[in-house]
Amino acid sequence: MSYTKPLPTPNKEDAPFWQAAREGKFVLPNCPDCGNIWFPPYLYCPRCLSPKRVFKEASGRAEVWGFIEMAQPYVKSFAPELPYIVALVQLEEGPIMFTNLVGIKNDEVKVGLKLQVCFDPVKDDFTLIKFKRRE
C-alpha cells in the first residue's frame, strides 16, 4: 500500500538531514566556529551566523518536552490513527523537535519520558525520524 500522509519536501537547508535519515543516521547541524548545535537545520548558525555548518551524527537520545493528543482528523490520511500523539522532544544535544512516537500508548506519554530515535522508511526514497521508548 502506498504512503498517503504528507511528507516534507527536502530543500537546500534540510536535504542533508533527510538523506542521512535514508541511510539510518540521525544528524544535526553543528557550528565549527562556536560549537552550537541546532534544529531545524538552517543554513547559518543561529547563534553566530557562521555559514560553515557541519552535519554530525547525534546521540539519538531525547525526552518528551511536551505533547498534544490529536482528536480531530485535520489531515484525512491520519484519521485511522486518531487519537494520536504529536510530541515535542528535547534532544540530548539541546534542540527541540516535533515528532511522532512509536510503540508508546497515549496514556503512557508524559513529560520527561526517555526516548531513542528510530527510523520509519515510509517510502523507497523517504525515511521519517520518529522516537521510541529508551530501554
Ligand SMILES: [Zn+2]
Ligand atoms: Zn556558531
